[in-house]
Amino acid sequence: xxxxxxxxxxxxxxxxxxxxxxxxxxxxxSNLGLAIIALTLFTRFVLLPLxxxxxxxxxxxxxxxxELDILxxxxxGDKQKLAAAQMELMKKHGINPAxxxxxxxxxxxxxxxxYQAFIHxxxxxxxxxxxxxxxxxxxxxxxxxxxxxxAQFLYLDLGKPDQYLILPGLAGASQFWLSKMxxxxxxxxxxxxxxxxxxxDDVMYNMQEQMLYLAPLMTVLFGWKLPSGLVLYWLxxxxxxxxxxxxxxxxxxxxxxxxxxxxKNLSF
Numbered sequence: 001x002x003x004x005x006x007x008x009x010x011x012x013x014x015x016x017x018x019x020x021x022x023x024x025x026x027x028x029x030s031n032l033g034l035a036i037i038a039l040t041l042f043t044r045f046v047l048l049p050l051x052x053x054x055x056x057x058x059x060x061x062x063x064x065x066x067e068l069d070i071l072x073x074x075x076x077g078d079k080q081k082l083a084a085a086q087m088e089l090m091k092k093h094g095i096n097p098a099x100x101x102x103x104x105x106x107x108x109x110x111x112x113x114x115y116q117a118f119i120h121x122x123x124x125x126x127x128x129x130x131x132x133x134x135x136x137x138x139x140x141x142x143x144x145x146x147x148x149x150x151a152q153f154l155y156l157d158l159g160k161p162d163q164y165l166i167l168p169g170l171a172g173a174s175q176f177w178l179s180k181m182x183x184x185x186x187x188x189x190x191x192x193x194x195x196x197x198x199x200x201d202d203v204m205y206n207m208q209e210q211m212l213y214l215a216p217l218m219t220v221l222f223g224w225k226l227p228s229g230l231v232l233y234w235l236x237x238x239x240x241x242x243x244x245x246x247x248x249x250x251x252x253x254x255x256x257x258x259x260x261x262x263x264k265n266l267s268f
Contacts, residue, residue, distance in 0.1 A: 013113035015135050021117055022132065022141050033153025036229055040236040043114060050106055055248050060095055115230065122159045122227050124149065158229030168223025171235040176216040178238055181245050
């Protein structure tokens, strides 16, 4: 069973991602930095069909915020009735709370494989670069014996940590910015939680606010020790998420508001 799972993991994800990384490396002037950028953007665009429904669901839940707050006040002394009323409200508006679980899991699996592919290539170095040939599908991707890997990108050696901490700092700042974009909803929920008799809500939303600062700090600390190629990937992934979030907050959310109003009018 273990061998079967390992075979599926390698053949479906791990080896293809190594091949894609080397493919981009070959066509982008043997520049590993450009290859990491290209592969990160490629995988994020491929995963869009999975992330888009989850983002739409999250946007709809934001628009339902007022109705959910009314239910929370109405059933604040009865958690079972509150849960049932919330599920009924979501069902009424066509929202499945579990809909985003499978896409998120699929994304996590791909990201783990991508992380392993980066680690493998960055850890090979010039001495054993030709050993990658065992994983490469096509002859034009193969390296000659003794060939070196160009891991230089701007001032960085992508196989080593950023000694100036510029890249980890940018990754931490972008993580903070992404978390900050989600804070307006959290702030509203905190105000509602303080009005309720059950203070368990306060704990949940206080934890979310703490993550605003904890996640960027952890990003910087991990980025301080990790190879800068991985930190570059993390920075690009966060920036891509920022663009997606901006679209739904600024552009896409308007169309959803219109659709929401139409749906509510039809329901009556």
